[in-house]
Amino acid sequence: MASSPSPPCAEITRYGNSKEEGLLMIDLERVRKSLIRQEDSIVFSLIERAKFPSNSSLYKSSSSSQIPGFDGSLIQYIVKETEILHSKIGRYESPEEHPFFPDGLPLPLIPCPPKSPEFLHGAASSININSTIWKFYLEELLPLFTKQGDDTGSYACTAVCDLSCLQALSRRIHYGKFVAEVKFRDAPEEYGPAIRAQDRDALMKLLTFEDIEEMVKKRVAKKAMIFSQEVNLKEKDADDKQQNCKIDPSLLSRLYGEWVMPLTKLVQVEYLLRRLDK
Numbered sequence: 346m347a348s349s350p351s352p353p354c355a356e357i358t359r360y361g362n363s364k365e366e367g368l369l370m371i372d373l374e375r376v377r378k379s380l381i382r383q384e385d386s387i388v389f390s391l392i393e394r395a396k397f398p399s400n401s402s403l404y405k406s407s408s409s410s411q412i413p414g415f416d417g418s419l420i421q422y423i424v425k426e427t428e429i430l431h432s433k434i435g436r437y438e439s440p441e442e443h444p445f446f447p448d449g450l451p452l453p454l455i456p457c458p459p460k461s462p463e464f465l466h467g468a469a470s471s472i473n474i475n476s477t478i479w480k481f482y483l484e485e486l487l488p489l490f491t492k493q494g495d496d497t498g499s500y501a502c503t504a505v506c507d508l509s510c511l512q513a514l515s516r517r518i519h520y521g522k523f524v525a526e527v528k529f530r531d532a533p534e535e536y537g538p539a540i541r542a543q544d545r546d547a548l549m550k551l552l553t554f555e556d557i558e559e560m561v562k563k564r565v566a567k568k569a570m571i572f573s574q575e576v577n578l579k580e581k582d583a584d585d586k587q588q589n590c591k592i593d594p595s596l597l598s599r600l601y602g603e604w605v606m607p608l609t610k611l612v613q614v615e616y617l618l619r620r621l622d623k
């Protein structure tokens with residue numbers, strides 16, 4: 346009975362025989378499953394980025410001086426140009442995707458499937474915190490999990506890895522919109538008064554589950570350890586596995602505890618504040 350979703354959301358399935366009766370089925374368990382799956386992409390993309398040194402010149406304006414007519418760093422150039430291409434093929438028609446440089450993006454050149462009933466409130470499209478994600482990634486995260494060094498020969502590959510990391514983090518953090526919508530639908534009588542009072546603190550309290558956050562932090566650290574092991578056919582002991590990690594597992598739990606979950610919650614609050622807008 347399930348037909349493919351439209352716009353192309355990876356995780357949301359539309360049920361029903363016709364467009365009119367189609368219902369978007371999504372619950373907290375399903376949303377959390379998606380967040381768990383997205384952890385894999387984040388951990389893998391960070392492992393890939395950690396192969397290269399910090400390459401800090403890549404993030405300075407001078408790095409793109411040879412590109413005519415472009416004012417910005419090489420990483421900005423690569424992300425901007427990639428987003429132009431992705432926009433032409435309809436990537437940003439999906440409510441799960443958010444560009445880092447939204448101004449002046451071209452419309453899709455290929456036909457996008459007709460829109461099914463929106464799951465999110467219309468105000469969702471006005472929420473994009475990628476400028477905050479960009480800043481924390483470049484200024485706080487990169488110095489933590491890359492080794493100091495400059496290798497001009499690897500700039501392009503480094504930037505491509507940065508792009509994957511940024512996109513994976515952005516998708517996960519903005520997924521807070523879906524989490525918030527599900528929570529609101531589950532308990533409108535609890536969220537309604539806080540929304541009408543525009544009470545950020547009350548909303549934050551309502552949507553926070555500390556036990557889940559602890560579990561998430563432990564799980565991502567474990568994933569970092571497992572995914573970044575050298576796979577060896579000979580059995581290794583646990584200490585050995587820990588030492589050979591390509592990325593420090595405790596960094597992953599710190600990343601989630603200090604940035605990923607707080608920013609996901611910020612997106613949830615921003616969304617809920619607008620949830621009853623007409």
Ligand SMILES: O=C(O)C(=O)C[C@]1(C(=O)O)C=C[C@@H](O)C=C1
Nearest residue numbers: 524552553554555557558606609
């Ligand atoms: O699972 C939830 O309920 C969420 O809102 C997601 C999330 C997270 O970002 O992982 C955020 C807030 C909660 O405190 C727990 C976890």
